[in-house]
Amino acid sequence: MTNKGLSTDPYKGVRDFYPEEMxxxxxxxxxxxxxxxxxxxxxxxxxxxxPSELYKSKGLENEEMVNEQTYTFIDRGDREVTLRPxxxxxxxxxxxxxxxxxxxxxxxxxIPNLFRYERPQxxxxxxxxxxxxxIFGADDYSVDVEIISLAYxxxxxxxxxxxxxxxxxxxxKEMTELYNAAGVTxxxxxxxxxxxxxxxxxxxxxxxxxALMEIxxxxxxxxxxxxxxxxxxxxxxxxxxxxxxxxxxKNVVVDRSLARGFDYYTGTIxxxxxVSGENNRAMLGGGRYDNLTSLFGGEPVSGIxxxxxDVTMRDFLQTHDLLTSNITAPLLSILPTDSAYNMEAQKxxxxxxxxxxxxxxxxxxxxxxxxxxDAAEAFVSYVLVLGENEIRDKKYSVKNLEEKxxxxxxxxxxxxxxxx
Amino acid sequence: MTNKGLSTDPYKGVRDFYPEEMxxxxxxxxxxxxxxxxxxxxxxxxxxxxPSELYKSKGLENEEMVNEQTYTFIDRGDREVTLRPxxxxxxxxxxxxxxxxxxxxxxxxxIPNLFRYERPQxxxxxxxxxxxxxIFGADDYSVDVEIISLAYxxxxxxxxxxxxxxxxxxxxKEMTELYNAAGVTxxxxxxxxxxxxxxxxxxxxxxxxxALMEIxxxxxxxxxxxxxxxxxxxxxxxxxxxxxxxxxxKNVVVDRSLARGFDYYTGTIxxxxxVSGENNRAMLGGGRYDNLTSLFGGEPVSGIxxxxxDVTMRDFLQTHDLLTSNITAPLLSILPTDSAYNMEAQKxxxxxxxxxxxxxxxxxxxxxxxxxxDAAEAFVSYVLVLGENEIRDKKYSVKNLEEKxxxxxxxxxxxxxxxx
Numbered sequence: 001m002t003n004k005g006l007s008t009d010p011y012k013g014v015r016d017f018y019p020e021e022m023x024x025x026x027x028x029x030x031x032x033x034x035x036x037x038x039x040x041x042x043x044x045x046x047x048x049x050x051p052s053e054l055y056k057s058k059g060l061e062n063e064e065m066v067n068e069q070t071y072t073f074i075d076r077g078d079r080e081v082t083l084r085p086x087x088x089x090x091x092x093x094x095x096x097x098x099x100x101x102x103x104x105x106x107x108x109x110x111i112p113n114l115f116r117y118e119r120p121q122x123x124x125x126x127x128x129x130x131x132x133x134x135i136f137g138a139d140d141y142s143v144d145v146e147i148i149s150l151a152y153x154x155x156x157x158x159x160x161x162x163x164x165x166x167x168x169x170x171x172x173k174e175m176t177e178l179y180n181a182a183g184v185t186x187x188x189x190x191x192x193x194x195x196x197x198x199x200x201x202x203x204x205x206x207x208x209x210x211a212l213m214e215i216x217x218x219x220x221x222x223x224x225x226x227x228x229x230x231x232x233x234x235x236x237x238x239x240x241x242x243x244x245x246x247x248x249x250k251n252v253v254v255d256r257s258l259a260r261g262f263d264y265y266t267g268t269i270x271x272x273x274x275v276s277g278e279n280n281r282a283m284l285g286g287g288r289y290d291n292l293t294s295l296f297g298g299e300p301v302s303g304i305x306x307x308x309x310d311v312t313m314r315d316f317l318q319t320h321d322l323l324t325s326n327i328t329a330p331l332l333s334i335l336p337t338d339s340a341y342n343m344e345a346q347k348x349x350x351x352x353x354x355x356x357x358x359x360x361x362x363x364x365x366x367x368x369x370x371x372x373x374d375a376a377e378a379f380v381s382y383v384l385v386l387g388e389n390e391i392r393d394k395k396y397s398v399k400n401l402e403e404k405x406x407x408x409x410x411x412x413x414x415x416x417x418x419x420x
Numbered sequence: 421m422t423n424k425g426l427s428t429d430p431y432k433g434v435r436d437f438y439p440e441e442m443x444x445x446x447x448x449x450x451x452x453x454x455x456x457x458x459x460x461x462x463x464x465x466x467x468x469x470x471p472s473e474l475y476k477s478k479g480l481e482n483e484e485m486v487n488e489q490t491y492t493f494i495d496r497g498d499r500e501v502t503l504r505p506x507x508x509x510x511x512x513x514x515x516x517x518x519x520x521x522x523x524x525x526x527x528x529x530x531i532p533n534l535f536r537y538e539r540p541q542x543x544x545x546x547x548x549x550x551x552x553x554x555i556f557g558a559d560d561y562s563v564d565v566e567i568i569s570l571a572y573x574x575x576x577x578x579x580x581x582x583x584x585x586x587x588x589x590x591x592x593k594e595m596t597e598l599y600n601a602a603g604v605t606x607x608x609x610x611x612x613x614x615x616x617x618x619x620x621x622x623x624x625x626x627x628x629x630x631a632l633m634e635i636x637x638x639x640x641x642x643x644x645x646x647x648x649x650x651x652x653x654x655x656x657x658x659x660x661x662x663x664x665x666x667x668x669x670k671n672v673v674v675d676r677s678l679a680r681g682f683d684y685y686t687g688t689i690x691x692x693x694x695v696s697g698e699n700n701r702a703m704l705g706g707g708r709y710d711n712l713t714s715l716f717g718g719e720p721v722s723g724i725x726x727x728x729x730d731v732t733m734r735d736f737l738q739t740h741d742l743l744t745s746n747i748t749a750p751l752l753s754i755l756p757t758d759s760a761y762n763m764e765a766q767k768x769x770x771x772x773x774x775x776x777x778x779x780x781x782x783x784x785x786x787x788x789x790x791x792x793x794d795a796a797e798a799f800v801s802y803v804l805v806l807g808e809n810e811i812r813d814k815k816y817s818v819k820n821l822e823e824k825x826x827x828x829x830x831x832x833x834x835x836x837x838x839x840x
Contacts, residue, residue: 005717006473008517011501014467016514019528022463038773040750040780043442047434047547048468048533053426073493076537081431094436097428103794105784108439113468117496127467138783142762146781149766153773243763247770297425330460342562343663346569350667353458353573360460361566363558364525374523 013118013126023325025129028313029111030326032131035157036109039150041133044108046090048115052080054089069116083115087132087307088264088292095136095303096296104137104301125311133286134305136293144268144288145243147304151272151284152249154308159322165283168255169240169270172287175256182224184216197229200257205230229257240268266290268304278319284308329379330358332398332418335371337387339363345386348396348411355415376401382418433538433546443745445549448733449531450746452551455577456529459570461553464528466510468535472500474509489536503535507552507727508684508712515556515723516716524557524721545731553706554725556713564688564708565663567724571692571704572669574728579742585703588675589660589690592707595676598653602644604636617649620677625650649677660688686710688724698739704728749799750778752818752838755791757807759783765806768816768831775835796821802838 010016017025033043052072071083084090087110095106110132118124133150135143148167155165179190192215200208208229213222227233235254244252260269269287286306294300317323332352334345342363349359360380362371368385375383384398397408398418407417430436437445453463472492491503504510507530515526530552538544553570555563568587575585599610612635620628628649633642647653655674664672680689689707706726714720737743752772754765762783769779780800782791788805795803804818817828818838827837 005516006513006715007471008513008716010467010513011469011471012497012499014469016467016517017465018514018518019462019464022465025465026463037748037750038778039769040753040778042439042748043446044439045437045442045445047430047436049431049434049535049547051427051431071493071495073491075491077432079432093426093428093430094438096425097436098438103797105782107780115469127469140759140762140783142759142766142781142783145763146766146783149770243766246763246767295425296428328457328462330457333460339560339562342560343565343666346562346566346663347666349459350569358458358460360527361562362525363560363562363566377523 011126013124015125015127020325020327023327024314024323025310027324027326028310028317029129031157032111032154032308033109035150035154036131036133038153039107039146041107041109041150044091044094044110045112046084046094046110048083048113049081050084050090050093052082054093055082055085069118071115071117084112085114085116087112087114087130088134088289088305091132091134091305092289092292092303093296095301096293096298099293099298099301102137105143106136107134108136109133129310131308131310132305134303136301136303139288139290139302141239141268142243144240144304145247147286147306148240148244148252148268148270149247149249151270151286151306151308152244152251154284155272155316158313158317160316160320162249162251164275164320165251165316166273166275167244167249167252167270168258168273169252169268170255170258171238171240171268172265173267174238178228178256179225182228183218183221184225189215193225194259197257198259198261200229231256260285260287264289264292270306272308274316274319276319279312279315281312283312283316327379329381330360331380332357332359332382332384333371333375333378333380334359334361334384334386335368335375336361336363337368337385339365341386341388341391344391348384348386351411352415352418355419357415357419372401384414431546433544435545435547440745440747443747444734444743445730447744447746448730448737449549451577452531452574452728453529455570455574456551456553458573459527459566461527461529461570464511464514464530465532466504466514466530468503468533469501470504470510472502474513475502475505489538491535491537504532505534505536507532507534507550508554508709508725511552511554511725512709512712512723513716515721516713516718519713519718519721522557525563526556527554528556529553549730551728551730552725554723556721556723559708559710559722561659561688562663564660564724565667567706567726568660568664568672568688568690569667569669571690571706571726571728572664572671574704575692575736578733578737580736580740582669582671584695584740585671585736586693586695587664587669587672587690588678588693589672589688590675590678591658591660591688592685593687594658598648598676599645602648603638603641604645609635613645614679617677618679618681620649651676680705680707684709684712690726692728694736694739696739699732699735701732703732703736747799749801750780751800752777752779752802752804753791753795753798753800754779754781754804754806755788755795756781756783757788757805759785761806761808761811764811768804768806771831772835772838775839777835777839792821804834 070085075081113127113129115127196211216222265287267288271282272284284306288304290302291300334349336342336345345361349361352359372383382398382400384396390396397406398414399406490505495501533547533549535547616631636642685707687708691702692704704726708724710722711720754769756762756765765781769781772779792803802818802820804816810816817826818834819826
């Protein structure tokens with residue numbers, strides 16, 4: 001047999017989660033879940049496989065994404081299947097399916113993995129995880145405030161403070177009114193401007209103005225729209241902003257250039273940015289989409305929600321030195337001095353477990369010294385070295401690896417000691 | 421707009437997890453995770469996307485599965501990709517990839533979703549979840565005992581007792597010795613007998629004997645093999661069985677007909693069965709596979725592990741009346757009597773949350789009586805009705821929905837009361 005073999009690399013653009021990576025992932029997921037549940041959100045889930053038509057329907061249409069950026073294939077039964085690229089169409093489908101049974105408002109969250117076929121490049125993965133939080137069946141503005149407040153507390157519960165990030169909000173309905181007031185009443189032209197606004201922060205003022213002029217073909221209107229989008233045009237605070245301030249959330253700005261990619265938003269839209277300058281992509285984005293469930297027939301159910309990715313979350317935590325992890329290590333490791341005692345070690349391990357102590361057995365053929373240092377490296381708290389004497393006398397010693405303190409006694413005495 | 425629209429059904433053969441289903445799923449996953457961690461197992465994960473070659477290589481070969489039962493497609497970069505049908509090849513790949521850095525023995529667990537393209541039929545899903553537990557780098561028999569003991573405690577920790585299930589064990593090496601002793605030394609013939617044994621419990625004695633006779637072409641050998649497989653041939657207990665008995669695990673039988681589907685097993689194999697008669701498929705199965713990582717080149721790392729599906733787990737719990745769920749409901753729900761008070765409700769909710777109380781706000785336009793009954797149905801413990809008087813006087817009443825007791829006071833008084 002040669003020394004070569006199959007590659008141990010994962011598929012291109014996806015990640016392996018070895019235990020130390022998984023511990024970070026678990027930490028992030030746990031904080032997300034606990035925060036969502038503190039706001040009364042219930043967890044749901046669905047399969048990554050969805051009928052492709054879910055992403056092709058009017059209202060969800062985003063041609064570039066469906067045609068070029070999804071994993072779509074034909075199954076053996078001639079059905080067209082897509083690996084979900086986002087969760088909102090799925091949750092809209094589920095809400096629509098139980099519209100009559102559900103008691104609204106409904107607050108739901110999920111932590112799905114999402115797939116996009118992207119050209120491989122740094123930081124652009126083909127699979128990532130995304131927290132999704134949505135409130136359905138409530139269109140009062142206080143709900144817009146609540147969902148943004150939830151996003152805000154997501155970051156605070158990781159130990160962030162408000163100086164580290166900024167919430168940018170806009171509103172699709174207000175933008176339509178502002179466009180109308182500025183003299184742009186054609187909805188196609190409005191859409192074109194919104195798409196241009198998406199680039200506002202990435203191009204120069206002049207580039208923006210020139211592109212705008214090309215759309216509206218009028219110098220005065222160009223000036224008016226520019227004033228709105230750039231924030232030069234002063235407006236009254238809207239009620240969502242006031243609501244957030246009432247809750248003490250002050251790192252919020254109205255950003256009229258905020259467009260969001262998806263066409264299904266109808267009201268409030270928002271994004272959350274790291275202000276350190278290290279991470280330029282939005283960490284979180286969302287908005288209100290009042291007509292999405294109507295794609296499935298029947299009365300529409302209004303919705304508002306956001307999505308927040310694990311990769312950007314992790315980048316933010318790393319940048320601000322907030323990253324930690326939920327490493328799980330057994331409290332105790334039993335270290336037989338000879339493999340002849342391995343079975344006895346298993347028996348002792350079981351007695352500790354009955355008392356609620358998590359235990360592993362190092363059944364390798366390594367020397368005891370090496371077993372102890374390996375246990376310490378794996379964040380084990382206590383070790384019990386098991387040799388001939390211990391087995392004969394039924395007296396054991398348990399050593400605390402951090403405090404370097406050793407206590408001896410019978411199993412009953414030691415389990416009681418450690419378990420508490 | 422017509423009343424018809426897109427279907428709200430999920431893709432064929434997969435499940436939507438509405439919150440009440442998700443709560444059951446979370447309960448099962450939590451018990452799995454806690455039990456694995458009590459044995460010192462660390463959690464890992466990987467993507468559902470794997471290069472197809474991982475399932476085509478010799479040693480993992482299971483032609484029917486790879487060719488007819490997987491979701492396999494070509495990606496836009498001309499790579500052949502498979503949605504993982506099982507986790508063992510993935511974990512072997514990951515172990516092989518860090519063979520040099522890892523400190524063995526390694527105990528790993530994961531709860532992946534797995535995909536199989538199967539003809540739709542009752543109870544046969546195209547996507548299911550499976551707990552996978554494996555120990556790598558230890559070939560002492562005490563490790564075989566440990567992994568079976570872990571499987572046993574998985575069920576006990578759901579509240580099952582040993583009378584509800586049976587563990588059947590066998591050993592590939594011992595079978596080879598028994599075949600040899602019975603006069604069958606040809607390894608192809610041995611494999612054919614093993615495949616026939618897989619059907620032993622599904623066909624009659626005579627059918628089995630006839631099929632066996634066709635393979636071995638010798639009446640005496642047929643008798644000998646039958647005696648072995650049926651258990652008529654008395655043997656000494658092997659050390660794994662003795663080890664399990666030492667741990668007090670008595671619901672174990674040696675079953676020489678046990679074959680397991682996969683060709684990569686090399687030693688101990690085992691399955692766990694519900695004895696109620698309600699569920700005939702194995703709930704859990706696994707074994708030792710000492711050569712799997714060698715597919716990736718370099719020195720092989722021995723492994724032993726098992727997989728346990730969520731669907732069979734749930735069927736077992738249901739049959740034995742052990743099914744429960746981790747329903748997450750907010751401790752408190754605030755019920756404004758008018759939507760004009762919704763924003764004030766959000767503010768009060770935030771103050772409770774600071775004290776560690778989970779809170780939702782019913783911002784719907786329903787009458788208060790309906791809001792209270794909806795909260796009770798959603799397993800909320802306390803409600804706070806918020807009206808004109810409460811806002812004016814800054815005095816609130818919190819009602820315990822189960823005990824029907826109401827306490828009044830300022831926010832500070834009430835948060836302290838509920839939070840403890």
